[in-house]
Amino acid sequence: MxxxxxxxxxxxxxxxxxxxxxxxxxxMAQGLANxxxxxxxxxxxxxxxxxxxxxxxxxxxxxxxxxxxxxxxxNMSDKELAIRVFDSGKGFDLNNVPGPCFNQDILDEKGRGxxxxxxxxxxxxxxxxxxxxxxxxxxxxxLPRGKHGS
Amino acid sequence: MxxxxxxxxxxxxxxxxxxxxxxxxxxxxxxxxxxxxxSGSINxxxxxxxxxxxxxxxxxxxxxxxxxASTKMGxxxxxxxxxxxxxxxxxxxxxxxxxxxxxxDSALES
Numbered sequence: 001m002x003x004x005x006x007x008x009x010x011x012x013x014x015x016x017x018x019x020x021x022x023x024x025x026x027x028m029a030q031g032l033a034n035x036x037x038x039x040x041x042x043x044x045x046x047x048x049x050x051x052x053x054x055x056x057x058x059x060x061x062x063x064x065x066x067x068x069x070x071x072x073x074x075n076m077s078d079k080e081l082a083i084r085v086f087d088s089g090k091g092f093d094l095n096n097v098p099g100p101c102f103n104q105d106i107l108d109e110k111g112r113g114x115x116x117x118x119x120x121x122x123x124x125x126x127x128x129x130x131x132x133x134x135x136x137x138x139x140x141x142x143l144p145r146g147k148h149g150s
Numbered sequence: 151m152x153x154x155x156x157x158x159x160x161x162x163x164x165x166x167x168x169x170x171x172x173x174x175x176x177x178x179x180x181x182x183x184x185x186x187x188x189s190g191s192i193n194x195x196x197x198x199x200x201x202x203x204x205x206x207x208x209x210x211x212x213x214x215x216x217x218x219a220s221t222k223m224g225x226x227x228x229x230x231x232x233x234x235x236x237x238x239x240x241x242x243x244x245x246x247x248x249x250x251x252x253x254x255d256s257a258l259e260s
Contacts, residue, residue: 015174022170022203044203044234051205055173109214112206112242119241 003033004077013068022047052113053085061087088132151178162191171208183215192224199230227257
């Protein structure tokens with residue numbers, strides 16, 4: 001039996017849609033057929049990652065231009081979660097984004113978004129795609145033997 | 151954004167009445183905190199009991215408030231952190247910066 005779900009949704013480049021997309025991601029996690037981990041925790045993590053990735057695309061890649069759009073693709077199977085957020089802007093250099101916000105940087109008001117995404121996902125890649133860019137984030141949903149949720 | 155402000159004399163309690171504190175609405179909380187600081191309130195408790203979800207923008211507004219309060223020799227305490235909110239504080243190590251209490255009452259008594 002095939003247990004994979006694919007969803008594609010286009011939203012205007014506006015933060016009012018963060019809640020909608022976050023909740024869709026949460027619902028997909030809660031509906032996973034075969035997942036032995038902490039489902040609520042996974043749902044919350046997906047909401048967080050989607051929100052951070054969208055804000056990054058809206059404000060930085062698409063320069064907060066409300067006439068632009070963002071395409072979100074979510075693929076979820078028993079094995080893996082893949083989230084792709086496509087922007088149509090000038091993009092940014094993933095390597096120049098501030099890293100972990102510890103020590104003297106802990107009181108910076110900005111710069112936590114990509115750190116949070118990197119902490120919750122296994123791989124994060126930003127590359128050219130479809131005339132714009134895509135932030136591609138993947139996470140294995142197969143838990144190590146004996147482990148229940150991480 | 152929905153919030154309620156309660157003046158307890160030396161301390162002002164801000165109850166955030168939203169399920170999400172994110173990039174869409176956190177700017178309004180920042181404006182309210184700045185208004186309180188400008189009116190001379192420097193000791194605040196921010197109650198997040200109703201907030202089920204926070205993102206980095208929401209965290210950034212709380213950090214901004216923390217820095218503002220510290221500059222004015224005041225304080226910001228947080229109360230009522232739900233599971234996702236608590237995990238975001240731990241992930242970013244901000245739980246080491248803020249004084250965090252389970253309820254508004256315990257924050258008031260501290």
